[in-house]
Amino acid sequence: MKRRPEPLRVGPALAARSGAPRASGHGAHIELPRERTWLMHAAIAAVFIAIAGQTVRLAASGETETRLARAEPLHQTYIRPDIVDRRGNLLATDVDAASLFADPAMVRDADLTAEKLVALFPELDATELRRHLADSTRRFMWIKRGLTPIEAQRAHDLGIPGLGFRREPRRVYPTRYLTSHIIGHVDVDNRGISGIERHIDEIGETDAAAAPRRSQREPVRLSIDLGVQNAVADTLADAMKQYKAQGASGVILDAASGEIIASVSLPDQDPQKFSGADDDDRKDRVMAGVFELGSIAKTVTLGLALDDLGASLTRIYDTREPLRFGRYTIAEQYPPGRPLTLAEILVRSSNVGAGLIAMEAGVARQRAFLDRLGLLDTIRTEAGPVAKPLLPSHWGSLEGVTIAYGHGLAVAPLQFAAAAAGLVNGGIKVRPTMIRQEAVPSGEARVVSPATSAAIREALRQAVINQHGTGRRAELEGYEIGGKTGTAEQPGKGGYKEKTVISSFFAVLPASAPRYVLLLSLFEPQGTAETKGKITAGLNAAPMTARLIARIGPMLDLLPDRVAGAN
Amino acid sequence: MPRLAAVATVLLAVASAFVLYAVTYETRRLEQHVAAQARTIEKTRLDIAVLRAERAYLARPERIEEMARKIGLGPIEPRQYEPLTAAGERHK
Numbered sequence: 001m002k003r004r005p006e007p008l009r010v011g012p013a014l015a016a017r018s019g020a021p022r023a024s025g026h027g028a029h030i031e032l033p034r035e036r037t038w039l040m041h042a043a044i045a046a047v048f049i050a051i052a053g054q055t056v057r058l059a060a061s062g063e064t065e066t067r068l069a070r071a072e073p074l075h076q077t078y079i080r081p082d083i084v085d086r087r088g089n090l091l092a093t094d095v096d097a098a099s100l101f102a103d104p105a106m107v108r109d110a111d112l113t114a115e116k117l118v119a120l121f122p123e124l125d126a127t128e129l130r131r132h133l134a135d136s137t138r139r140f141m142w143i144k145r146g147l148t149p150i151e152a153q154r155a156h157d158l159g160i161p162g163l164g165f166r167r168e169p170r171r172v173y174p175t176r177y178l179t180s181h182i183i184g185h186v187d188v189d190n191r192g193i194s195g196i197e198r199h200i201d202e203i204g205e206t207d208a209a210a211a212p213r214r215s216q217r218e219p220v221r222l223s224i225d226l227g228v229q230n231a232v233a234d235t236l237a238d239a240m241k242q243y244k245a246q247g248a249s250g251v252i253l254d255a256a257s258g259e260i261i262a263s264v265s266l267p268d269q270d271p272q273k274f275s276g277a278d279d280d281d282r283k284d285r286v287m288a289g290v291f292e293l294g295s296i297a298k299t300v301t302l303g304l305a306l307d308d309l310g311a312s313l314t315r316i317y318d319t320r321e322p323l324r325f326g327r328y329t330i331a332e333q334y335p336p337g338r339p340l341t342l343a344e345i346l347v348r349s350s351n352v353g354a355g356l357i358a359m360e361a362g363v364a365r366q367r368a369f370l371d372r373l374g375l376l377d378t379i380r381t382e383a384g385p386v387a388k389p390l391l392p393s394h395w396g397s398l399e400g401v402t403i404a405y406g407h408g409l410a411v412a413p414l415q416f417a418a419a420a421a422g423l424v425n426g427g428i429k430v431r432p433t434m435i436r437q438e439a440v441p442s443g444e445a446r447v448v449s450p451a452t453s454a455a456i457r458e459a460l461r462q463a464v465i466n467q468h469g470t471g472r473r474a475e476l477e478g479y480e481i482g483g484k485t486g487t488a489e490q491p492g493k494g495g496y497k498e499k500t501v502i503s504s505f506f507a508v509l510p511a512s513a514p515r516y517v518l519l520l521s522l523f524e525p526q527g528t529a530e531t532k533g534k535i536t537a538g539l540n541a542a543p544m545t546a547r548l549i550a551r552i553g554p555m556l557d558l559l560p561d562r563v564a565g566a567n
Numbered sequence: 568m569p570r571l572a573a574v575a576t577v578l579l580a581v582a583s584a585f586v587l588y589a590v591t592y593e594t595r596r597l598e599q600h601v602a603a604q605a606r607t608i609e610k611t612r613l614d615i616a617v618l619r620a621e622r623a624y625l626a627r628p629e630r631i632e633e634m635a636r637k638i639g640l641g642p643i644e645p646r647q648y649e650p651l652t653a654a655g656e657r658h659k
Contacts, residue, residue, distance in 0.1 A: 059594075090623035096613040174623035214612040230628035231642070478645040551642040560645040 077168050078190040079207045080200060082219040083183060085226040086259075086436045091179050092197070094190070096212045097170035098152035099145040100163060102133060107162035110134040116158050117143060120151075133162075145188050146170040169212040171197075178229050181284045182222070182263060182383050182434060196222065196434060199382040221436040223259035228252060231552045232262045232520075239522060239544040240266060243503075243531070247523035249285040250548070251414050255421045255514040257437045258430040260381070261556070263287070263414070285523070290387045290410040293521070294488030294537070295349045295470070296420075296506040297406035302346050302459055303423045304369045304404075305357045307452040313343040313459060319352040323359075325398040330355050330405075336468075346459045346484065349470045351405040358404035359397060366400050372447050373419040374429060375411055382434040387412045406486055407496075417506070417519040424460070424482075424508045424517065427453040457482055461511040474505060474542040478560025479549055482511030485537035490524075500524050503537035505545040509558065516556060520545050 083092035107113050110133035118126045121144055132141050145168060147155065152165060171186045173179070184195020191206070192198040200206060205217055236248035252261040265285040283289060305311040318339045322331035330351055336344075345353030358366055370376055378388045390410035392399040402408040411419075414432055421430040427448040431441070448456075460482030463469040470485040486504040489496040504521040508514045525540050527533035553560070635641075 089626075090619055093616055093620050093623075095617045095620055172620050174620050175627045178628070212613060213609055214616060227628055230632065234629075234632065476645065478648075550645055553645070554643050560648050 076189070076208050076210060077212075078201075079169055079209045079213060079215045080171065080186070080190060080192075080197075081205050081215045081217040083196060083200075083222060084219045085179075085222050085224050085229075086261075087225060087227075088219075088221075089175070089226045091175055091222065091224075091226070092171060092173050092183055094169040094212065094215065095172050096167055097146045097148070098165040099168045100143040100147060100152070100155050100165055102141050102143055103162050103164065104133050104138040104141060105136045105162075107133050107136075107160070113160050113162070116160060117155075120154055120158065167212050169209075175226060177268065178226065178233060179224060181265060181268060182224065184383065195383045196220065198384070199434075222434055223254070223261060223436045224263070224434070225261050225555065227555050228552050229262040229264065231555065232264045232548060233266070233268075235544060235548040235551065236264055236266050236520070239540065239547075243522055243525035243528060243535075243540045243544075245522040245525040245540075247285060248521065249413055249523070250518070250520040251286045251417050252516055252518050252552075253417050253421050253430065253432060255425040255430070255508070255517050256428070256440045258418060258421065258432045258441075259437055260414070260432055260434055261516065285521070286414050287381070287383065287386050287412055290390050290412050291502055291521070292407050292410045292488045292491070293413070293416055293502065293504050294406040294486030295351075295354075296416070296484045296486035296504050296519075297403065297409070298346050298349060298354045299420055299423060299456065299460065299484050299506060300370065300373065300375070301354045301357050301404040302342065303373075303448055303452060303456055304361055304366060305342055306455050307448040308365055308369055309357070309361055311342050311357075313341060313455050315342045316340070317342065317345060317350075317353045317356050319345070319350050319356065321352070323352055323355045323401060325401070328398060330401060343459045343462055344468075347463045347466050347469045349463075349485065354404040355401035358400040361400075363395055363397060363400045366403070367395065370403075370409070372445075373422060374431075374447075375409070375415065375419045379415055379418070379432070381414070381432050386415055386432075389415065406488055413504075413519050413521060417517055420506055420508075420519070421514075421517045422447045424453055424457050424514045426450050457508060457511050457514065460484060460508055464511075470536075470538045471505065471542050473538055474507060474546045476546040476550055479553055479558065480510035480512055480561065481507055481546065481549060482509075483507035483542070483545065485542055487535065487537045499535070501535055503535060503541040505537055505541035507545050507549070509549060509556075515558070518545060518548070520548065 080092075080094055082090060082094075084090055102113070104110070110130055113133055114126055114130040117129060118124050124144065129143075132138065143155075143163070144151075155163065156165070169190050171190055173183065176183075182195055184197040185193055186197050187193050192201040200220055205220065207215060207217075232250045232252065236250050239245065240248050247266055249265045251263045253259065254261060263284075263286045265283075285291075305315075306313075316339050319332065320335075320337065320339065322329050324330075332350055332352055334348065336348060336350075340348065340350055340353055342353075344350070345357070361369070367376070376389055376391065379386045389412075392403070392408045395403075399408045418430045418432045422428060427446050427450055429444045429447050431444070461480065463485075464471045464475050464481050464483055466472070471483045474481055474483050484506050486502075486506070488502045488504070490500045490502060492500060502521050502523055503525050504519065507518040507520075509516045509518065520541055522537075522541055522544070525535050527535050531539040
């Protein structure tokens with residue numbers, strides 16, 4: 001009974017609110033015109049509010065410039081960030097350059113126009129140009145892009161109708177001779193096609209644009225130090241002349257972070273003539289070439305003995321007898337005539353000693369150790385892939401022995417330097433990088449124990465200061481240099497060629513607390529009066545390294561000991 | 568009274584039309600000015616880029632080295648360093 005009154009009360013109230021005339025009963029006839037008036041007013045107000053709103057929106061968006069639609073597709077170009085070295089020196093930047101185009105429909109005399117253009121730019125193909133200019137259905141074609149200001153002015157002065165300029169960014173390399181092999185190149189649309197330039201595209205640091213403007217992005221800061229790079233290039237060039245070498249290479253790594261401070265290969269590529277084709281004499285030896293580096297590999301073999309075989313530096317090896325494998329005999333270059341300690345194997349560069357270590361370890365352990373150091377991987381840097389290590393097709397005990405003293409395994413100098421850096425820096429793996437690192441990357445694997453690393457450093461130091469050390473010409477007063485020489489005969493037709501060698505020196509600086517590792521090589525040096533006709537690394541690569549360190553020490557923030565200690 | 572209101576409204580409308588015209592005109596002028604300024608800024612930035620490139624080209628190490636050697640300078644040698652303490656002793 002209670003439910004009945006409720007619908008009766010609710011019904012009219014709803015009807016009144018909805019304004020339906022049927023429900024409002026008798027008064028609806030009077031209310032109707034007034035409601036129409038209000039409706040009208042509301043509609044007019046709504047229209048005015050809409051107009052006002054649109055006006056405000058247009059004013060706020062601020063788009064007043066007229067837009068022109070172009071029939072020809074816009075040639076999109078890319079804006080790139082600057083590249084600087086670790087100290088902020090400019091290595092690559094975009095500048096504004098004019099590009100010349102033609103509108104064939106507007107060209108009156110195709111023959112004359114083509115003739116004048118070819119006179120100005122002899123590299124243009126006259127026949128092709130004439131054919132395109134005569135095609136009056138076309139409205140756009142490039143004549144030449146990236147003109148110098150003088151060229152642009154001359155083209156402008158021709159006064160030919162139908163020609164026009166568009167401004168485009170153009171990449172310039174103020175220091176190209178020193179860094180071109182690292183930085184790489186861009187194409188005509190300013191896109192990176194090799195080296196660091198390509199890396200910048202891959203990490204998405206470029207911006208598409210229709211007109212030149214400055215990139216708002218932070219410069220890409222390389223790990224390279226331009227001053228050190230120049231000093232390395234200069235020292236190597238001098239040494240090439242002095243020792244009559246065919247080529248030279250040098251790489252300097254930060255021993256902890258793997259930053260590549262300098263990387264030089266001579267003779268270098270001519271950046272003007274970049275064709276993408278492999279030119280073997282001029283390829284980047286540090287990254288693009290693999291070499292058997294000779295006795296500097298004994299540093300690795302020493303690590304194998306210390307870390308995997310539990311040997312100490314004082315352990316005695318009987319190196320008096322040459323090793324024989326069928327028709328191969330592995331003998332000492334300078335037989336000491338007595339057993340040697342493990343340290344002496346490195347200091348005197350004993351082939352037999354290194355071979356004995358490899359035989360003791362066995363192929364599997366040796367291979368696992370080299371793999372742990374990263375000598376068998378294919379590695380890459382931001383500048384591109386590093387040439388893949390060349391492993392022996394069959395790795396038996398003979399190959400194990402030859403690899404132990406530096407033959408049979410060919411790696412890129414950069415890859416060896418990185419592996420060796422891991423051996424001496426306390427035992428942490430190093431990944432070479434071209435980009436400046438704010439901190440030493442954490443979480444890298446341990447390759448050898450800190451004790452092994454310290455023992456290797458001690459042996460490397462001995463190789464420089466011991467009177468029998470092969471690296472004693474690398475000694476430089478004030479800088480505690482440790483290092484190992486390597487004179488590697490190069491494989492040629494019918495075996496190794498005795499007179500064709502790569503002389504290398506691997507250095508750790510300073511030996512007690514390494515901050516840098518260096519690997520410098522001379523390719524095919526000749527004997528000179530100074531070296532008494534010899535071509536061994538101890539007589540050319542070692543003194544060259546000392547000269548370089550004397551020069552770059554201050555740049556690397558290393559002071560000679562007596563000064564650093566006294567202050 | 569309604570007439571007065573109507574006249575006032577018309578006058579107001581005419582006045583606001585003038586104001587609107589003036590504001591629009593001024594806005595266009597300012598916008599052109601801003602666009603011109605933006606162009607100048609971009610042009611200057613590009614000029615700066617050219618000058619920085621030129622400066623880097625002129626300051627490239629191999630050029631500085633050549634000039635330094637011409638006036639008799641050379642790389643620092645370890646023996647050229649002395650600790651500060653040694654410098655003090657020399658003066659005694």
